[in-house]
């Protein structure tokens with residue numbers, strides 16, 4: 001069965017035309033980019049009433065961070081460190097999609113992303129396998145609800161299996177060379193978690209993995225996904241990925257490509273229509289068996305049954321507009337924007353702005369931007385709903401401070417800059433806010449960059465304004481960690497907004513005024529310069545770690561600019577009394593760890609507590625630390641909270657080898673949380 005594309009702005013699509021063509025009986029699904037529900041229903045009627053077996057089609061779509069109500073990009077969401085929030089956002093997205101006939105989203109993307117040159121870091125939950133696993137489970141549960149056949153449940157799709165994020169040099173679609181150990185340790189865990197959470201579909205990836213493209217890779221799709229993890233749903237290829245097996249020099253022609261993909265375990269192809277066109281011939285020529293075909297069809301049918309499509313393939317056509325953008329959905333979108341922004345720097349407590357600030361100069365290409373604040377994959381969200389930073393600031397500071405607006409620089413290199421005008425305006429301002437960032441297309445699919453720095457013309461504005469001597473705040477919107485080495489020393493405060501969706505303007509304004517106390521922490525490392533990549537927190541130790549200058553760059557620090565987990569608050573949190581219910585344990589025991597976090601400031605705030613395990617000696621050397629648990633809670637001013645991490649040794653202290661076998665070895669384990677650590681010992 002094939003997935004074809006339907007909908008507006010798809011000018012490549014000659015396969016179906018809105019008014020004339022009928023649903024082919026071999027069409028399993030459509031990517032439904034339209035909003036015309038009547039049309040979706042006509043298609044279903046055609047499939048159900050006119051095709052030989054009356055099988056309904058499945059309408060899928062890339063609903064990645066909201067459908068009509070737009071949320072921050074997934075990378076941003078992960079910086080909120082709130083698994084329940086991701087669950088709730090996914091529920092809203094599912095409901096809004098369902099109402100338009102979409103019953104399948106190509107989400108979550110759980111490719112552990114460690115190379116910010118690769119644009120799809122925007123769609124991931126960052127660089128850590130555990131974080132990706134936790135958020136994956138939240139998203140799958142959010143989309144699929146209690147039961148797939150329930151109203152407002154849609155099928156999720158784990159993508160892109162596997163190793164796509166390792167594309168060479170961050171260049172999209174490029175091959176990947178990944179050790180078996182990295183596959184089991186880093187790439188696979190979120191997929192396994194997603195399968196265990198009940199995800200019913202998986203998308204195979206574009207990349208060639210160690211010489212065998214993922215779309216024709218039996219080790220991935222058969223031996224690992226199905227035989228080892230017991231996945232019973234169906235696998236869909238990525239866009240034209242079956243045909244691309246020819247480019248990848250793995251298949252001789254389209255027939256061969258189809259045969260290789262199907263027999264490796266891809267049940268549905270996407271857009272290239274190869275199964276539709278060639279699998280009949282492949283069967284006749286004995287290149288595939290009837291059982292191969294039946295198996296793929298059975299897996300797809302099972303998901304359609306589970307979705308209740310056979311009982312009710314149609315969608316209500318009269319949907320009141322107010323059912324979208326419900327009050328709670330909008331509140332969630334605001335909360336997500338507020339909690340996912342990361343305050344990277346705040347020298348001399350310049351933020352929140354003091355009441356004596358009467359004139360704010362807002363400069364830069366992002367100040368009045370709408371589309372670029374939305375990021376990649378915006379489904380049916382529209383730029384007119386985006387609140388700009390300028391609007392947000394005016395609303396926030398209305399009456400209290402004047403907002404002066406100067407464009408400063410265009411978003412792209414070589415666009416006119418207005419530095420002189422900005423400098424003049426800065427003379428009279430109490431504080432300067434530079435709103436800069438990336439165009440939305442610079443990240444996302446096919447959004448690779450060779451340098452993560454922003455265009456020099458944008459940086460020039462910061463450089464010039466920093467000479468004026470006024471407090472300087474930089475806020476940037478991006479789909480990846482950007483190079484801040486020129487900006488960081490010049491700015492007094494830096495706010496990473498990511499691409500915040502509809503309500504970034506008011507979220508940023510709230511952070512500047514202090515109405516919002518920032519609580520985001522990075523789920524991905526910010527390199528100091530592009531040349532440091534790969535750089536991530538859970539690296540393995542170098543052989544000469546204690547030797548002065550050994551293994552270091554001669555021309556730059558080996559430390560990243562901002563580490564995984566970094567993020568400032570207006571509150572001050574002091575960690576103390578890290579305790580363990582027992583210091584010595586054996587494999588079957590449970591150990592309860594607790595740490596006290598005191599808010600010593602006069603401001604209530606949320607704190608995300610990240611727990612790490614450090615295993616100093618193991619038969620497979622372990623990364624310097626591994627995230628194993630996180631929790632975020634509100635702590636009132638002057639108050640305290642006790643955070644608990646219950647260790648199940650098998651789950652939390654074991655490691656995998658290059659065959660995927662898990663091991664739990666006796667010896668020392670150090671548990672780290674903020675500046676606290678405690679040593680535990682496992683005995684035989």
Ligand code: BGC
Nearest residue numbers: 031062106159160238239445
């Ligand atoms: C992307 C997928 C996406 C698919 C359908 C592909 O190009 O890689 O992530 O789900 O298109 O739009």
